[in-house]
Amino acid sequence: MTDSDDPSAVELSADGTALRAGWFRFYFTDGRWEWSPEVDQIHGYEPGSVTVTTELVMSHKYPDDRPKMAALLDHVQQTRSPISSRHRIIDTQGRTRDVVVVGEQLHDDLGEVVGTHGFYLDVTPTLQDAISDAIAEISQNRGVIEQTKGMLMLVYRLDADKAFDILKWRSQETNVKLRPFAERLAADFLELTYDDTLPTRSTYDHLLLTAHQRVTAA
Secondary structure, eight states: OTTOSOOOOEEOSTTSOOEEEEEEEEETTTTEEEEOHHHHHHTTOOTTOSOOOHHHHHHTBOTTTHHHHHHHHHHHHHHTOOOOEEEEEEOTTSOEEEEEEEEEEEEOTTSOEEEEEEEEEEOOTTOOOOOGGGHHHHHHSHHHHHHHHHHHHHHHTOOHHHHHHHHHHHHHHHTOOHHHHHHHHHHHHHTOOOSSSOOOHHHHHHHHHHGGGGTTTO
């Protein structure tokens, strides 16, 4: 697979206990799922304790969101497009969680689209995240970070804290400092060309997942 490198999980808490993001893969032909131990935990499972199937994935969708997600999954398989969504799930303890799924196409060695892969982000508002290690950097670089946070709030319908979580997550995940990453992402968003209608969510997902690749060239 040309996309074979496993994205690493992200810890957004100072004590390392609140794992809030993990990777997933979905293969179109056989409907096979793979996801990281962190996505097990988001759904309330012990890591590695379940076999991920479409039935399992759909069983966790919030009832009101389930028809929309079933239609989205069918569309993704028919068009071989990436999964991109914000919706609610119910974990094994009966707790409702808000998740954002950020995905891209998954290619094989010949460049053929064989699936979709990306990240699950748990953005449940009631979760508290430790961000003290970034306070100094925020205070020094408030302008560009606030600008980029505002863009993420609009695109992904998040509050300010969750938008910062995503910036911090991508900064940590890609080993790119927060300010240059935020600058690059803001520039990418502003460079999009559109008329009255905003670009699709998948366009923003792609920029979010690849902005780090353009930082050194910016």
